Amino acid sequence: MSEPEKEITIYDIAKKLNISAATVSRGLKDHPGVNKNTKKKITDAAHEMGYRSNAFASNLRKKSSNIIGVIVPRLNSSFMSDVIAGMEQVVNEANYNLIISQSLETVKKEVSNARAMFNNRVDGLLVSLAYDTKDIEHFKPFINRGIPVIFFDRIFEHAEYPTIFIDNYKAAYEVTTHLIEQGCKKIVHLTGNQLRNVYAERFKGYKQALADHQLAFDEDLVLINSLSSADGADAAKQILNMHVRPDAVFAANDSCAIGCMLEMKKQGIKIPADIAFAGFNNDPMCCVIEPNLTTVNYKGYEMGGVAARVLIGNLTNQLNTKTTHSIILRSELIIRESSVRNKR
């Protein structure tokens, strides 16, 4: 590999244009005292010569990196890619950059990602928790140094950490009520680790809707798994072996609902006539499975944007994380053929 060129400085640009380094510096900062033509000459020369704003040295001086860390369970959902696009939009406008990493749903990798982010001196952290995270000790070093950490979607309730999420309780209440209104009386709930707010709240909403419609809660109808498509297929087998067959399945995510539907269909079960289905997330797959899946639409782009705005507001002292503690976003029930049994 050839030796890299010497780093270009404002002095090199000044020399080339035969103006003062102070003028170059002001021109690069778009200072009003520098005339337009000169500004253009300066920025053109800077670009042409490969000048890099001395971000590193200035970061060191002001103890800020202009980097925001993001830790998510996985990147492979259209929801999460929308969240990240929403974050990028906001942070780029504010001249920050994102470092993104995946915990791959394990607390072990989440801890090591947090450590790397800390050592990289991120200015703030946006986190959606892994499946099995039990405590948030690994984020304590950030709080100790005054680096804000914001939880979104999969949150942890704690006074020091602002949170952005949807009303999972209400959304699940609406899904369950819809199934009851379609005449379903024995509704299975497929859910995930109850450590995670998103699953615990959906479970509560399901339970409350049953109670409000005088339907008995039956613990045997609640199946807890990792909510993968394969888990859905396993659940289908369990459901078909139940003594009295359930008439609906409400899964806490779409992948699991779809895995379950595919297996049921293989066994000759008619959806929604024999068993109605509802999921959660509004993944594009909901419109591929037949019948199309009833679900809850979640605005990922908006959630990412709001989380980033709270963080940046905090970094620029426009927002105080102590006063802006929780932001709850809207979601909406989308009814499709998988659950419609009462055709009026």
Add this chain to the structure above:
Amino acid sequence: MSEPEKEITIYDIAKKLNISAATVSRGLKDHPGVNKNTKKKITDAAHEMGYRSNAFASNLRKKSSNIIGVIVPRLNSSFMSDVIAGMEQVVNEANYNLIISQSLETVKKEVSNARAMFNNRVDGLLVSLAYDTKDIEHFKPFINRGIPVIFFDRIFEHAEYPTIFIDNYKAAYEVTTHLIEQGCKKIVHLTGNQLRNVYAERFKGYKQALADHQLAFDEDLVLINSLSSADGADAAKQILNMHVRPDAVFAANDSCAIGCMLEMKKQGIKIPADIAFAGFNNDPMCCVIEPNLTTVNYKGYEMGGVAARVLIGNLTNQLNTKTTHSIILRSELIIRESSVRNKR
């Protein structure tokens, strides 16, 4: 916001443990001259006190950031999330971190992402090109400074940039040959911008397979679009309006194939009896659509790992990008019900 604590230094750790700062420094670097117990005391104290290895200052000294930039079209595919997981595995082991950004398929955002990466002084860049990128001038500043840029999947042929990709020509040749062997004679090809190697090569493979089986190439059977699911639905309408109805569709990605299948099914077309289908990528959706979609399996995790390994080998001078120019990975045809017409 409360004032952040003073940054912890090795001197603070030394004072607390009543040992020399030099010992602390050696202990933190796992120097063989420091005894095990002392090392443990040092790392425990460092962790407890919130010490951050002085990455920033040392980056400035050695002119390296230990950050690798990644620019991808979009994160929302299971292929891309596998690619990134493969990269993370390799870079984390080598003590690097990833900064990831999405071009959202536009050259405009790709250019601005590249600029941000350059200013953030990444040590290297891994890029899969946007849909409409026509030249790679925006990566020139990296090359000029000796910062390696490696293209993966959607590459650009240029002596200065190593590339990692699959044999798209061969894969498409195999798909087309399989359709021909199923008795298909009039095969539509849905493809994307021919600026992108992945689409241009698949098109070539399709054409060559027709030629090798004495089937005439018909330009009207090649439909170029953005390969979204909606584009697939539009293509279905065009196909059904063709004077003589085609008997197969080979789409250059699965989303487009599936969008096309859904629309065909709505119009009462039988798949594969009336029209056989094949896609590309092996997205999980292939096993949700009915009938399940024949496709090409692409090893994202492996591709990400190899790209990262080439980059890091180059940074650590173990590999020369000038000698390791192209790495071609294997892919495999996966035959499912959407294309099987000859049941033996």
